[in-house]
Amino acid sequence: MNAPARCPALVLSALASGQGKTTVTAALARLHARQGRRVRVFKCGPDYLDPYWHQLASGAPVEQLDLWMTGPEDCAARLHAAACAADLVLVEGVMGLFDGADSVADLAQRFGIPVLAVVDARAMGGTLGAVAHGLKTFRPGLPWAGVLANGVAGARHAQLLQEGLPDAADWLGALPRLAGAGGGPLLPERHLGLVAAHELPDALARLDAAADALAATPLGQMDAVALQRFAVDFAPQPQAAVAPLLAGRTVAVARDAAFTFIYPANVRTLEQLGARVVFFSPLAGEDLPPCDALWLPGGYPELHAEPLATHARLQQDLRAHVAAGKPVWAECGGMMALAEAIDLPDGRTLPLWGLLPGRVTQQQRLAGLGPQELALPAGVLRGHTFHYSVFDSPAPIACHAHRAHDGAAGEAVYRQGSIRASYFHAWFASSPAATAELFT
Incomplete structure (x- = not known):
């Protein structure tokens, strides 16, 4: 545990909230967990509800990463511990990639984790190329994985999106519009956020449907060897001992x-x-x-x-x-x-x-x-x-x-x-x- 740990890792971010980050993160976790890989998922920022979906998808507890709330040393320790135990580490961002004083981009850059941009492309064509280029180059030195188009209407739509990218290597695929039973959202919401996974009897079936769709993309077809292009070395972080101030209580x-x-x-x-x-x-x-x-x-x-x-x-x-x-x-x-x-x-x-x-x-x-x-x-x-x-x-x-x-x-x-x-x-x-x- 005192040596650096090398593990494939991705930060899944977006332009803003509502782009499908949670669905893609959970689908990717479920896809690799079904294939027998050990997946550890983190959620950026304060959030109690998305982690229920990620825990169901990965089969492992989900923790928070936040450069302000949890602190950089805490983030480093949790990432290192996860990398020691996992075949793949996923970090779901919050809001947009560059939003906030301690943004998702700050976290990705601090720990060298490549960013996968999830873009809702339902009403978009070649402009995806400008969006991807902007996210990729806005901050020099930002580690980058590529872009996944979400909510795509069909093969022709996906082709138009892919052709708009200045760098063909940025294309990690397109997900179709996914819906739950009755045509509603795959992951339904109410005030405060998503409905928790344990409240829906068909939650795992919903994740399996998303994982099946992701399996048809270049991202979803990556095996353990291909994932090494996203490998990150996570340094160990000394942890201060906690005094037993509540012992016996x-x-x-x-x-x-x-x-x-x-x-x-x-x-x-x-x-x-x-x-x-x-x-x-x-x-x-x-x-x-x-x-x-x-x-x-x-x-x-x-x-x-x-x-x-x-x-x-x-x-x-x-x-x-x-x-x-x-x-x-x-x-x-x-x-x-x-x-x-x-x-x-x-x-x-x-x-x-x-x-x-x-x-x-x-x-x-x-x-x-x-x-x-x-x-x-x-x-x-x-x-x-x-x-x-x-x-x-x-x-x-x-x-x-x-x-x-x-x-x-x-x-x-x-x-x-x-x-x-x-x-x-x-x-x-x-x-x-x-x-x-x-x-x-």
């Missing part, structure tokens, strides 16, 4: 369809801190397990408010937990579940758990988005916010997170007894000491 974590926004790295950080992590499902009617601290992660409580509100025994457990002064860290959806009620877009008002005063209003427009950091006495936690609801509460505000790139005040952190709650999602590995503070 049990942290309970809600996990089900209502509380689904959990980074595997966050769970691993709790375990590295020495905590025993136990999961429970409020939706399944499970009680709060014996624990010293509780984490209520984000998710979709607005879609499950009625069954959550009827779990009276859990509400009693939560009140006893708080009355005993035991810590609760509630992120976004977890905070929403603790509120008194939620107003839904269809006009209904539903009760929630009532441990935090105030009510949530679910709205159609985005209410918060972007990287933020939270300064605590023990350290600074980096993370992000992304929500469509607002919380009107008289609960005391202990502090605010701050926006990453201008330092302006961000999400409030409410403090009610032993409860700390915020729309801020924390990346625990950014400060294990501050993480321990949340649970002690």
Whole structure:
């Protein structure tokens, strides 16, 4: 593990969101996993939903890479570990290739990973050549793999696209327009992003259909030898030891369809801190397990408010937990579940758990988005916010997170007894000491 690890790797990026990056990344992972190769997939930036598809496709856990949120040293360590264990490493970008202060292009260039541009070419012909040339040459020294046209109407359309490329070697193929059952999107969406793979009974069949289509392209026909043109040497990265600040403590974590926004790295950080992590499902009617601290992660409580509100025994457990002064860290959806009620877009008002005063209003427009950091006495936690609801509460505000790139005040952190709650999602590995503070 202390020597460089060489492995084929690709960053899959695009002009913007909505080009088909997730579908192509998952299809490529599924295609090679079906052929017996070990595939490791990463997602750039904060995202809980795309990784469910990539995990299903690859059969392996999916982690985040973000030069700001997780940090370059963390990225280097995760990439090296993946390269040691994999035959192919895939990194799905976020938004467009050059978007943001710490862009996908920055990450690709820092680690020397070739960029595969996925371009939605449904209404495009020879202009694909200009788009590919621009992405390829806009930044000198950017490692480049080629371009894959998505949403192509047929063979003649693909030919026109291919002929428009200044460099024939950039052509990695064309994918047809893919649809799910009933003609809907292959990977359906709702507010906050894609529907998670585990919510669709035919999710694997959808991925197999995409993989089958990709198998007909030059990219999909590459075997282990051909993939070596994308080989990258990943250097090892020393990792600081994590002090066992939570040794002997049990942290309970809600996990089900209502509380689904959990980074595997966050769970691993709790375990590295020495905590025993136990999961429970409020939706399944499970009680709060014996624990010293509780984490209520984000998710979709607005879609499950009625069954959550009827779990009276859990509400009693939560009140006893708080009355005993035991810590609760509630992120976004977890905070929403603790509120008194939620107003839904269809006009209904539903009760929630009532441990935090105030009510949530679910709205159609985005209410918060972007990287933020939270300064605590023990350290600074980096993370992000992304929500469509607002919380009107008289609960005391202990502090605010701050926006990453201008330092302006961000999400409030409410403090009610032993409860700390915020729309801020924390990346625990950014400060294990501050993480321990949340649970002690």
